[in-house]
Amino acid sequence: MSLIEELQKRNMIDQETASSLLDEIKNTGKREEEIILERDLIDEDFLFALKSELLGIKLKKVRAEDVPTDVLDLVPKEAAEYYHMVPLQRRNQHVEIGMVYPEDLKAQEALKFLARQHNFQYQVFLITPTTFKDILRRYASFRREVKTALRELEQELVAEKPKEEGLVSSELITRRIREAPISKMVAVILRHAVEGRASDIHIEPLKERTRVRFRLDGVLHSSLFLPKKVHPSIVARIKVISNLKIDETRIPQDGRFSILIDDVNIDFRVSTFPTMFGEKVVMRVLNPEQRLREFEDLGLEGQTLSIIKEAMKAPYGMILATGPTGCGKTTTLYVTLEHLNKEGVNIVTLEDPVEYYIQGINQSQVKPEIGYTFANGLRHVLRQDPDIIMVGEIRDTETAELATHAALTGHIVLSTLHTNNTIGVIPRLIDLGVKQFLIPPTVNIAIAQRLVRRICPYCKKRVPLQGKMKEMVKKEIESLPRSIKKEIKKKYNLKDDIFVWEGEGCTECARTGYSGRVGIFEILKMTKQLAKIILSQPSEDKIAKEAKRQGMITMRQDGILKALRGITTIEEVVRVTEEEY
Numbered sequence: 001m002s003l004i005e006e007l008q009k010r011n012m013i014d015q016e017t018a019s020s021l022l023d024e025i026k027n028t029g030k031r032e033e034e035i036i037l038e039r040d041l042i043d044e045d046f047l048f049a050l051k052s053e054l055l056g057i058k059l060k061k062v063r064a065e066d067v068p069t070d071v072l073d074l075v076p077k078e079a080a081e082y083y084h085m086v087p088l089q090r091r092n093q094h095v096e097i098g099m100v101y102p103e104d105l106k107a108q109e110a111l112k113f114l115a116r117q118h119n120f121q122y123q124v125f126l127i128t129p130t131t132f133k134d135i136l137r138r139y140a141s142f143r144r145e146v147k148t149a150l151r152e153l154e155q156e157l158v159a160e161k162p163k164e165e166g167l168v169s170s171e172l173i174t175r176r177i178r179e180a181p182i183s184k185m186v187a188v189i190l191r192h193a194v195e196g197r198a199s200d201i202h203i204e205p206l207k208e209r210t211r212v213r214f215r216l217d218g219v220l221h222s223s224l225f226l227p228k229k230v231h232p233s234i235v236a237r238i239k240v241i242s243n244l245k246i247d248e249t250r251i252p253q254d255g256r257f258s259i260l261i262d263d264v265n266i267d268f269r270v271s272t273f274p275t276m277f278g279e280k281v282v283m284r285v286l287n288p289e290q291r292l293r294e295f296e297d298l299g300l301e302g303q304t305l306s307i308i309k310e311a312m313k314a315p316y317g318m319i320l321a322t323g324p325t326g327c328g329k330t331t332t333l334y335v336t337l338e339h340l341n342k343e344g345v346n347i348v349t350l351e352d353p354v355e356y357y358i359q360g361i362n363q364s365q366v367k368p369e370i371g372y373t374f375a376n377g378l379r380h381v382l383r384q385d386p387d388i389i390m391v392g393e394i395r396d397t398e399t400a401e402l403a404t405h406a407a408l409t410g411h412i413v414l415s416t417l418h419t420n421n422t423i424g425v426i427p428r429l430i431d432l433g434v435k436q437f438l439i440p441p442t443v444n445i446a447i448a449q450r451l452v453r454r455i456c457p458y459c460k461k462r463v464p465l466q467g468k469m470k471e472m473v474k475k476e477i478e479s480l481p482r483s484i485k486k487e488i489k490k491k492y493n494l495k496d497d498i499f500v501w502e503g504e505g506c507t508e509c510a511r512t513g514y515s516g517r518v519g520i521f522e523i524l525k526m527t528k529q530l531a532k533i534i535l536s537q538p539s540e541d542k543i544a545k546e547a548k549r550q551g552m553i554t555m556r557q558d559g560i561l562k563a564l565r566g567i568t569t570i571e572e573v574v575r576v577t578e579e580e581y
Helices: 003-009 015-028 032-038 044-055 069-074 077-083 105-118 129-140 142-159 170-176 180-195 228-241 302-312 329-340 374-384 397-408 422-431 436-442 467-478 482-492 528-536 540-550 555-564 570-580
Strands: 085-091 094-099 121-126 200-205 209-216 219-227 253-261 264-275 278-286 317-322 347-351 362-365 388-391 412-417 443-455 460-464 499-503 514-525
Touching (some): 003 044, 015 032, 044 121, 069 129, 077 085, 077 105, 077 129, 085 129, 094 129, 180 200, 219 228, 228 278, 302 317, 302 443, 302 514, 317 329, 317 436, 329 347, 329 412, 329 443, 347 374, 374 388, 374 397, 422 514, 467 482, 467 570, 528 540
Parallel strands (some): 094 121, 317 443
Antiparallel strands (some): 085 094, 200 209, 264 278
């Protein structure tokens, strides 16, 4: 009896639906399971439990990560894809085989052939299409693909081994960098970085081996180690595709390249750096699919979002983003530019380097080595009839003065500064030589931010807050603006226990408990009271008092509010704001 007949017998589908399904199977040649699941008529687990009952074959649920990668060699990937079967476990000569369609006679014949070839006995289990797809991805595991490419490369290196033991000749490197094994290895590293949502790839020569690390959610993780002798070939291959000088290993070089991965054009920003044991390569992964385009995606909301939107409506003035390297300042400015980007305005940027290309905006990359600096570029930008200018960073007196005068003469200027918080922005501008009387009419808002890791939504759980963390949270909530404090206390019932969230760790988040990142923010507005402080005695203490009078939510407070809502953890908030308190 077919699945369709059994479903009809159990009154789960009517005669009309059954006829329609049979017609579609006849016209398309698809299997009945595929058609039923495509129409979303029956849950996959129930459908295959029913199939298990009809065939008398046990349905097995198995996690992909529990399948050893060496077992996969028993069924080649091509055969696995074609026959929808994968090995699950091996105990001595006994192998468990998972099949989506065990009734397929051709698949059974292919399995008998593989069993004879590899000399094993087998037991067939039924698995769902989802389980099959998850296990099939194991064939493309990072270490497995690199191992295959490495084996091919080492065979070639052995075949043409240089006279001096342990060294790879430059002639051999030049010949091999364009050929299959080394190109395949580099391609595997790049693809797995993109699929794993890494922001950076580090290829580092150590004393006796090469280490590859990926930065995930702001934290570096070792991914694999390679033999030291392949390092020159990997670096050379990356240099070739980045249009860098292969034979120049004494000085740092910067480059860029793009490749197509899963029909998405991914940019990689490349930096090489000479070290004691060879050249280190760092590649920033610039995936347009991951680029944020809305303020809410950044983590901006409520009061802070309203202040930014109000500042964007101003006819001129500066919007300054501040914080340490890697805290997302440029991303915030990019999102702001996206919202300001309209047909009737001329937007020009000076960046170092250009990270993402935004259609309709004139983006330029500075090159200090030939005299094209932020300051020099800004002079020329002002002759380009701009309405809005973005300067990658204000890092010297000349750039600070030019940006200030540009804002004063009717332009909106977006830029970044390196200070720990918004309170330090005014003193920093004064240190850079900006006259105090020019700051109030030019600076509209200062934004400070950090990035915290998001809790994995698949394994998050609610936990009570204890000890010092609990006292710190209570103290920060008490110092919130009155209206927000009242709302928070009522919403989360903070009289006694305080509950937050944490991730237990699961396969979806690689056992870290975190997945992705979000910003925490504080925004200082220019007000009449702040202007008076700047013109008289602009100490950080007085600016901080004015910020509190404005009702500014600090980064730590913003982080605590996100922790109470289950977006991040209190530990993350404390970690990234520790230097402030």
